[in-house]
Amino acid sequence: MTEIRTVGVIGAGTMGNGIAHVFARSGFPVFLYEVQQAALDRGLETMRKNLAREVAKGKLSAEEQDAALARITGTLDRTQLAACDLAVEAATERFEVKAALFAELDRTLPQEAILASNTSSISITRLAAQTKRPDRVIGMHFFNPVPVMTLVEVIRGLQTSQATFDAVHGVALALGKSPVEVHDAAGFVSNRVLMPMINEAIFAVMEGVATAEAVDQVFKLGMAHPMGPLTLADFIGLDVCLDIMRVLQEGIGDPKYRPCPLLVRMVDAGWLGRKSGRGFYTYS
Numbered sequence: 001m002t003e004i005r006t007v008g009v010i011g012a013g014t015m016g017n018g019i020a021h022v023f024a025r026s027g028f029p030v031f032l033y034e035v036q037q038a039a040l041d042r043g044l045e046t047m048r049k050n051l052a053r054e055v056a057k058g059k060l061s062a063e064e065q066d067a068a069l070a071r072i073t074g075t076l077d078r079t080q081l082a083a084c085d086l087a088v089e090a091a092t093e094r095f096e097v098k099a100a101l102f103a104e105l106d107r108t109l110p111q112e113a114i115l116a117s118n119t120s121s122i123s124i125t126r127l128a129a130q131t132k133r134p135d136r137v138i139g140m141h142f143f144n145p146v147p148v149m150t151l152v153e154v155i156r157g158l159q160t161s162q163a164t165f166d167a168v169h170g171v172a173l174a175l176g177k178s179p180v181e182v183h184d185a186a187g188f189v190s191n192r193v194l195m196p197m198i199n200e201a202i203f204a205v206m207e208g209v210a211t212a213e214a215v216d217q218v219f220k221l222g223m224a225h226p227m228g229p230l231t232l233a234d235f236i237g238l239d240v241c242l243d244i245m246r247v248l249q250e251g252i253g254d255p256k257y258r259p260c261p262l263l264v265r266m267v268d269a270g271w272l273g274r275k276s277g278r279g280f281y282t283y284s
C-alpha cells in the first residue's frame with residue numbers, strides 16, 4: 001500500500017487552501033500548486049487567516065500554527081509535485097480542465113503515487129481514464145469550510161483498487177475527518193441529494209411561494225439546518241450549484257434534475273453568491 005508522506009494540492013481556491021490547511025495542520029508536508037501568483041497569494045493568505053482563527057479559538061497553539069505554515073510550500077512549478085505520494089486536485093469544476101490536469105499529474109508524479117480529485121460531481125472513472133494508473137485514481141470530496149466540516153466522501157471509480165481506497169481512507173482518518181465510502185455516480189451522495197433541495201428552494205422563490213428569507217427560516221427553524229438552502233447556495237457559489245445540476249441532469253437523465261431558470265438567470269447576470277457580492281442576499 002502506498003505510504004502517504006508528502007501531499008500535493010492542485011488549486012489554492014476555497015477548497016484547495018482548506019485542503020492544504022488540514023493536511024499541513026495534521027503534520028503532512030504540502031506543495032500547494034497554482035497557475036497564477038495572485039491566486040496562490042490569496043490562497044496562502046486565507047490559510048494564514050483561518051489558522052490564526054483556530055489559534056484565537058484555542059484549538060491550535062501558536063507553535064502548531066507556525067509549524068503548519070512551515071510545512072506548506074506554495075509553487076507555480078508543477079515539477080515540484082514529483083515529490084508527492086498523493087495529489088489532491090481541487091481545480092476548476094470543468095471536465096476538460098481536470099482531464100488535462102490528470103494526464104499531466106500522471107506524467108509528473110511517481111508511478112506508485114495516488115491521484116485524488118476533490119470534484120463535487122465529475123466521474124472519477126472518466127478522470128482515471130486520462131491516466132495510465134486508473135487503479136490509483138480516487139475521489140476525495142471535502143466540504144466547505146474544509147477545516148470545520150468533518151465529512152470526506154471517498155469515491156471509488158470503477159477501477160480504483162482496494163489498496164488505493166484503504167490508503168485514502170486512512171489518510172482521511174489521519175486528518176481527523178470521517179470518511180464515508182461512496183461509489184462513482186453523478187453527484188455521488190452529497191450533491192445528488194443536496195443540490196435538488198437547493199434547486200427546489202429556488203423554484204419556490206421563483207414561483208413566489210415564499211421569499212428567500214422565509215425559505216431559509218423554514219429550514220433553520222424547522223429542520224435545524226445551520227444555514228437555509230439559499231444562504232447555503234450563496235456560500236457554495238451559484239455557478240457551482242448550476243454546474244452540478246447540469247452534471248446530474250446529463251448523468252442521470254431524469255428531468256427532475258433540470259436547473260431552475262432563476263438559477264440560470266442569476267448566474268448569467270454574474271450574481272454568483274457570496275464571492276461576487278450578490279446572490280439571494282447581498283454581501284459587503
Ligand code: 3HC
Nearest residue numbers: 050053057120142143144145147148149191226227232236
Ligand atoms: N476555517 C476554520 N474555522 C472556521 C472557518 C474556516 N474557514 N469558518 C468557520 N470556522 C469555525 C469558527 O471559528 C467556529 O468555531 P467554534 O465553533 O470553535 O467557535 C465555527 O467554525 C463556527 O463558525 P462561526 O461561529 O463563525 O459561524 P457559524 O456558527 O454560523 O458556522 C458554518 C459557520 C460552520 C459555515 C455553519 O454555518 C455551517 O455548518 N454551514 C453549513 C455548511 C455546509 O453545509 N457546508 C457544505 C457545503 S456543500 C460542499 O461543500 C460540497 C460541494 O461539493 C458543493
